[in-house]
Amino acid sequence: MELQVTRIHNETPLIKAFELAAPDGSDLPPFTAGAHIDIDVELPDGSRGKRSYSLASDPADRTRYEIAVLHLPEGKGGSSYMHSQVTEGRVLSCSPPGNEFAISESADEHILIAGGVGITPILAMTHALQARGANFQLHYAARTEDHMAYRELCRQLADDGFHDYFTRSPDPNPIDLKSLLGEPRTGRHAYVCGPASLMQAVIDTARQLGWSDDQVHRESFGARSGVSDRAIEVELSLSGMVIAVEPGTTILDALIDAGAFVAYECKRGECGTCQSRVLEGEPIHRDVSLSDRQRNEEKLMCTCVSWARTGRLVLEA
Numbered sequence: 001m002e003l004q005v006t007r008i009h010n011e012t013p014l015i016k017a018f019e020l021a022a023p024d025g026s027d028l029p030p031f032t033a034g035a036h037i038d039i040d041v042e043l044p045d046g047s048r049g050k051r052s053y054s055l056a057s058d059p060a061d062r063t064r065y066e067i068a069v070l071h072l073p074e075g076k077g078g079s080s081y082m083h084s085q086v087t088e089g090r091v092l093s094c095s096p097p098g099n100e101f102a103i104s105e106s107a108d109e110h111i112l113i114a115g116g117v118g119i120t121p122i123l124a125m126t127h128a129l130q131a132r133g134a135n136f137q138l139h140y141a142a143r144t145e146d147h148m149a150y151r152e153l154c155r156q157l158a159d160d161g162f163h164d165y166f167t168r169s170p171d172p173n174p175i176d177l178k179s180l181l182g183e184p185r186t187g188r189h190a191y192v193c194g195p196a197s198l199m200q201a202v203i204d205t206a207r208q209l210g211w212s213d214d215q216v217h218r219e220s221f222g223a224r225s226g227v228s229d230r231a232i233e234v235e236l237s238l239s240g241m242v243i244a245v246e247p248g249t250t251i252l253d254a255l256i257d258a259g260a261f262v263a264y265e266c267k268r269g270e271c272g273t274c275q276s277r278v279l280e281g282e283p284i285h286r287d288v289s290l291s292d293r294q295r296n297e298e299k300l301m302c303t304c305v306s307w308a309r310t311g312r313l314v315l316e317a
C-alpha cells in the first residue's frame with residue numbers, strides 16, 4: 001500500500017511525527033489500537049529493509065495515520081532514513097496495519113504504561129478507550145518534559161487518569177509499579193510498551209503480585225544490542241554444531257543461517273518460543289519473556305535478543 005507523507009513535525013528533539021494519508025485522499029484501511037505498519041526504508045548501504053512503526057493516531061479517523069519515530073543513531077539506518085530522507089509529499093511503500101498488541105475485549109479496567117517512544121501504540125489505545133468511555137489510566141515515563149511526546153494530548157484524552165513520570169529531571173518521580181498495578185483481578189489488564197527495563201519491571205512486578213501473564217500485554221520495539229558485545233561461539237549439545245556469532249547479528253539468526261533446527265516466532269524477546277537451556281557459559285538476558293526462575297533455576301535464555309558475557313555458550317539444542 002502507498003501512503004503519502006502529508007505533514008512532519010518534531011514531537012521532541014529526538015522524535016519526529018509523520019502524518020500519512022492515501023495519495024488520492026480516499027479512506028485508509030481500518031486499524032485497531034496497538035497496530036503497526038511496516039515501512040519500506042532505504043539503508044545506508046543502498047539495500048532496502050522494512051521497519052515497523054506503531055500507529056499513534058485515533059483508530060476512528062480513517063483519513064490519516066500518524067507514526068512517531070525515535071532517531072536511533074546507532075541503529076542500522078532505518079530511523080535515520082525516516083528522519084533525514086523522508087520529506088513532506090514523499091510517497092512511502094507500506095504494509096497494511098497488523099496488530100499483535102490489541103486491547104483485551106474481556107477487560108473492564110485498563111492500565112496503560114508507556115516509556116519514551118513506546119507511547120505510540122499506547123496513544124492509539126488511549127484514543128480508543130476514551131471514545132468507549134472505558135475505565136482506564138495512562139502512566140507515561142520519559143527522561144524529561146522535553147522528551148515526552150504527545151504530553152498535552154495524553155492529558156486531554158486521559159484527564160485525571162493521566163500520570164507522568166520523569167526519570168532524569170532534577171526532581172525525578174519514579175513509577176511505583178506495585179501500587180499502580182495493585183492486586184490481580186479478573187478484568188484488570190495492563191499494557192506496556194517502552195524500554196526493556198520498564199517492560200521487565202512491569203512484568204516482574206505483576207508476577208510478584210500474582211497477576212496472570214495473560215493479563216499483562218506487551219509490545220517490544222526491539223532489544224538494543226550492547227556496545228561492548230563481542231564475538232561469541234555457540235555450541236549446540238545435541239547436534240554438536242559449533243557456530244560463530246558476530247556482534248550485530250543475533251544468536252538465533254546465526255543458528256538459522258547455519259541450518260540448525262530452532263523454533264522461533266517474534267524475534268523480539270517477547271514470546272519465549274526460541275528459549276534454550278544454557279548448559280555452559282553466562283548469558284546476558286535482554287528478553288521480556290522469561291521469569292527470574294526460568295533464568296536462574298531453569299537456566300533458560302531467549303536466543304533472539306540475548307547475548308553472552310562469556311566467549312562461549314553451550315545450549316541444549
Ligand SMILES: Cc1cc2nc3c(=O)[nH]c(=O)nc-3n(C[C@H](O)[C@H](O)[C@H](O)COP(=O)(O)OP(=O)(O)OC[C@H]3O[C@@H](n4cnc5c(N)ncnc54)[C@H](O)[C@@H]3O)c2cc1C
Pocket residue numbers: 036051052053054055067068069070071072074075076077078079080117120121195219220221222223224225268
Ligand atoms: C511492532 C513494532 C513497532 C515499532 N514501533 C515503533 C515506533 O512507533 N517508533 C519507533 O521509533 N520505533 C518503532 N519500532 C522500532 C523500529 O521498527 C526500528 O527498529 C527503529 O526505528 C530503529 O531502526 P534502525 O534501522 O535505525 O535500527 P535497527 O537496526 O532496526 O535497530 C537497532 C537496535 O535497536 C533496537 N531498537 C529499535 N527501536 C528501539 C527503541 N525504541 N529502543 C531501544 N531499542 C530499540 C532494535 O531491536 C535493534 O536491536 C517498532 C518496532 C516493532 C517491532
